Amino acid sequence: xxxxxxxxxxxxxxxxxxxxxxxxxxxxxxxxxxxxxxxxxxxxxxxxxxxxxxxxxxxxxxxxxxxxxxxxxxxxxxxxxxxxxxxxxxxxxxxxxxxxxxxxxxxxxxxxxxxxxxxxxxxxxxxxxxxxxxxxxxxxxxxxxxxxxxxxxxxxxxxxxxxxxxxxxxxxxxxxxxxxxxxxxxxxxxxxxxxxxxxxxxxxxxxxxxxxxxxxxxxxxxxxxxxxxxxxxxxxxxxxxxxxxxxxxxxxxxxxxxxxxxxxxxxxxxxxxxxxxxxxxxxxxxxxxxxxxxxxxxxxxx
Amino acid sequence: xxxxxxxxxxxxxxxxxxxxxxxxxxxxxxxxxxxxxxxxxxxxxxxxxxxxxxxxxxxxxxxxxxxxxxxxxxxxxxxxxxxxxxxxxxxxxxxxxxxxxxxxxxxxxxxxxxxxxxxxxxxxxxxxxxxxxxxxxxxxxxxxxxxxxxxxxxxxxxxxxxxxxxxxxxxxxxxxxxxxxxxxxxxxxxxxxxxxxxxxxxxxxxxxxxxxxxxxxxxxxxxxxxxxxxxxxxxxxxxxxxxxxxxxxxxxxxxxxxxxxxxxxxxxxxxxxxxxxxxxxxxxxxxxxxxxxxxxxxxxxxxxxx
Numbered sequence: 001x002x003x004x005x006x007x008x009x010x011x012x013x014x015x016x017x018x019x020x021x022x023x024x025x026x027x028x029x030x031x032x033x034x035x036x037x038x039x040x041x042x043x044x045x046x047x048x049x050x051x052x053x054x055x056x057x058x059x060x061x062x063x064x065x066x067x068x069x070x071x072x073x074x075x076x077x078x079x080x081x082x083x084x085x086x087x088x089x090x091x092x093x094x095x096x097x098x099x100x101x102x103x104x105x106x107x108x109x110x111x112x113x114x115x116x117x118x119x120x121x122x123x124x125x126x127x128x129x130x131x132x133x134x135x136x137x138x139x140x141x142x143x144x145x146x147x148x149x150x151x152x153x154x155x156x157x158x159x160x161x162x163x164x165x166x167x168x169x170x171x172x173x174x175x176x177x178x179x180x181x182x183x184x185x186x187x188x189x190x191x192x193x194x195x196x197x198x199x200x201x202x203x204x205x206x207x208x209x210x211x212x213x214x215x216x217x218x219x220x221x222x223x224x225x226x227x228x229x230x231x232x233x234x235x236x237x238x239x240x241x242x243x244x245x246x247x248x249x250x251x252x253x254x255x256x257x258x259x260x261x262x263x264x265x266x267x268x269x270x271x272x273x274x275x276x277x278x279x280x281x282x283x284x285x286x287x288x289x290x291x292x293x294x295x296x297x298x299x300x301x302x
Numbered sequence: 303x304x305x306x307x308x309x310x311x312x313x314x315x316x317x318x319x320x321x322x323x324x325x326x327x328x329x330x331x332x333x334x335x336x337x338x339x340x341x342x343x344x345x346x347x348x349x350x351x352x353x354x355x356x357x358x359x360x361x362x363x364x365x366x367x368x369x370x371x372x373x374x375x376x377x378x379x380x381x382x383x384x385x386x387x388x389x390x391x392x393x394x395x396x397x398x399x400x401x402x403x404x405x406x407x408x409x410x411x412x413x414x415x416x417x418x419x420x421x422x423x424x425x426x427x428x429x430x431x432x433x434x435x436x437x438x439x440x441x442x443x444x445x446x447x448x449x450x451x452x453x454x455x456x457x458x459x460x461x462x463x464x465x466x467x468x469x470x471x472x473x474x475x476x477x478x479x480x481x482x483x484x485x486x487x488x489x490x491x492x493x494x495x496x497x498x499x500x501x502x503x504x505x506x507x508x509x510x511x512x513x514x515x516x517x518x519x520x521x522x523x524x525x526x527x528x529x530x531x532x533x534x535x536x537x538x539x540x541x542x543x544x545x546x547x548x549x550x551x552x553x554x555x556x557x558x559x560x561x562x563x564x565x566x567x568x569x570x571x572x573x574x575x576x577x578x579x580x581x582x583x584x585x586x587x588x589x590x591x592x593x594x595x596x597x598x599x600x601x602x603x604x605x606x607x608x
Contacts (some may be wrong), residue, residue: 022439024431039439138316138317138320139320141313141316141317141320142316142317142320142321142324144317145317145320145321145584145587145588146321146546146580146583146584146587147316147539147542147543147545148543148547148589149544149547149549149550150545150546150549150583150587152566152579153549153564153568154324154325154580156568157568157573157576157580158324158327160569161569165465188435213305230443233541234443234445237447237494238445238447238550239446239447241445241447241550241553242447242549242550242553242565243565243569244565244568254445254447257447257451258447261451261519264454264455264459265455265459265466268455271356271448271451271452271454271455274454275445275448275451278443278445278448279440279443279445279448282443282444282445283439283440283443286439286442286443287439290439
């Protein structure tokens with residue numbers, strides 16, 4: 001189990017002191033831990049597949065995902081259209097494949113923005129403390145006053161409907177988790193003697209934060225990013241379903257369900273497959289996140 | 303204890319202040335002239351000036367904000383642009399629907415979640431455990447709107463057990479409540495399982511077993527009561543997520559609640575309604591969280607408030 005299980009292997013130790021080989025050692029231990037987690041490995045495979053489909057989308061689609069052809073509208077699955085066609089005669093499979101790219105781009109952008117801004121704000125608040133801490137954390141509290149998708153909806157109400165605004169909304173709603181995480185970790189780390197030593201040696205605050213504090217919170221940050229990817233995909237598709245996100249003809253999974261809804265009773269295939277795509281993608285990230293958490297933090301393992 | 307509650311209530315003030323600023327700014331960010339929205343395109347310049355004065359748009363922004371808060375505290379959010387009825391009236395008629403839906407979903411989530419969690423913990427690593435946790439994993443990964451549509455397709459369209467949408471009878475409530483509560487049930491199940499596992503390993507549980515108490519009694523009376531303490535926070539948080547999820551569920555099932563009112567209002571750019579509903583939802587959520595914090599201390603006397 002080695003050092004990752006011991007307290008000093010985690011938040012408390014300066015990372016730079018471990019030599020390169022020790023770092024590899026730790027990596028292999030984590031990898032072994034992770035491989036034993038069947039759910040985590042399944043999640044990794046699903047996420048890998050999802051990313052691959054998103055990257056290769058253009059070469060995978062058999063039909064134009066946006067072009068309408070009313071002559072073949074609402075075809076049942078089979079033949080030239082593996083998953084059938086929608087109400088405007090567009091190939092559903094092609095739209096799902098293109099939708100993978102839309103979903104991935106939206107959620108990666110949102111999670112990246114949320115993690116960078118949130119970690120920075122939390123780190124600054126925890127490190128400098130005082131009034132700055134108060135101001136930042138009270139602002140974060142305001143964001144937490146609206147649960148889940150409601151905060152995103154509120155931001156959409158301010159910014160207006162649209163795909164980019166959805167990304168901004170999801171990013172802002174993701175900030176609190178990261179801010180709290182990095183603030184708590186910073187508070188723990190900053191009391192250590194090596195931080196005081198670095199400060200006494202005249203190291204600039206900026207570098208202390210970046211070189212000594214950030215590496216120590218990377219593991220929980222990574223887990224949080226993975227789990228937030230799942231939430232981001234869910235939220236983005238839900239907003240598009242509500243008509244507040246991606247607008248036609250963008251092939252977005254939630255929007256596909258929204259437009260196919262009218263035909264759901266007579267033509268169930270229109271709504272079924274885009275939903276399965278969302279479930280798979282979200283499930284993949286959730287499984288991967290759980291697996292990573294178990295591997296990176298054995299103390300949390302049940 | 304009283305002091306803690308008062309302090310905790312005091313933290314609500316800056317939060318609600320922040321939310322009110324955001325909600326106020328909704329109107330400020332809207333492109334175009336709000337007076338034009340109210341007056342319509344054929345309003346004369348004099349009419350527009352009169353509307354501006356009536357809405358207080360000719361005053362400085364901070365004064366406008368104070369007026370907004372003052373009116374909001376008196377329950378006056380103006381009139382809905384869409385229906386021309388007072389916003390509060392519009393919202394008031396829908397609040398009971400949302401409360402009923404959320405409450406029933408919550409009861410369902412607690413019962414199913416706790417049940418699955420206990421089952422999984424008591425038979426750790428068994429088929430039941432794996433099945434329960436796989437279901438829970440699926441539960442947190444399924445989008446509400448899709449689950450709703452699929453349940454509707456199966457139980458309303460195919461089997462005809464329940465009506466597809468709308469309100470009226472208790473049967474109308476079943477599918478929306480199941481849809482809304484599923485994710486929360488999954489989260490509660492995961493939490494109860496890990497809390498139960500923690501408690502079941504403790505010495506006092508072993509003692510209880512050793513002295514020959516019935517397993518059912520050990521699990522329900524001795525273990526569960528302690529395991530539920532950490533679960534209470536998670537369950538309390540679920541209320542907020544259910545309120546948020548209600549926005550989507552109400553849209554799927556054409557349920558005339560506050561959530562659907564909000565979504566429709568955003569689409570129709572009916573900003574007074576948007577402001578009022580968001581403020582109401584934030585107020586309810588913050589209050590419930592406060593209640594959960596207090597309840598937590600009540601349930602676990604080991605917790606000391608500072």
